[in-house]
Amino acid sequence: MISTPLFTGQNLILTPFNIEKDAQAVSNWSYDLTVARQFGRNPARPMNEASAKKVLEDHTRKPENTAFFAFGIRIKDKKKLVGILRLRYIAWNHGAGEIDVIFGNPEHRQQCGSEALAMGLVYAFEELNLHRLNTRAIGENEQDAISLFETAGFTLEIRQREALFNSGRFWDGLIFGLFRSEWLERQEAH
DSSP: OOOOOSSBOSSEEEEOOOHHHHHHHHHHHTTSHHHHHHTTOSSOOOOOHHHHHHHHHHHHHSOGGGSOEEEEEEETTTOOEEEEEEEEEEETTTTEEEEEEEESSHHHHHHHHHHHHHHHHHIIIIISOOSEEEEEEEGGGGHHHHHHHHHTTOEEEEEEEEEEEETTEEEEEEEEEEEHHHHHHHHHHO
8 A cells, every 4th residue: 555645746736616716717727628627528629717616616515425525725824726637437346437637727637647646646546445447638739638647657548540639620529547466566666
């Protein structure tokens, strides 16, 4: 077992949402089409502050037994919301779920992505005791996200050819997976 603080990293903290304060940030992020798509609004579209509050309320008000956990990602010294970490679609009987990390600013993904994902993996594998995690990406259109997850040890398991329409063309849908045992091996190696 890895003894790492669950909600505090070197530069980041995982927190509950402050719906009133965080809604403006989420609304601003939604003007980036790539980010807007991650909130599952179909078709993707910008959110006003009231819509962003509803998304955050939905993320906050789900009972913990519904297999959905969401955290605000904040830089420790600034406490400003820079991203969202979600663990969802958890099938407790299979020990499986999905993880995703949303950042409103590509610079924050580059600066904080690895640490936020690492914190999410600790939570998923140590606190929730999951056996495996999946994540999804849209072909090579999301190369930053793909690199982030591959660096953390995720393996491409499924390629659905031209399954998703995005930015004027069809892209392959990619599903990556990581087992707890693989994650533990990487932790012990570091």
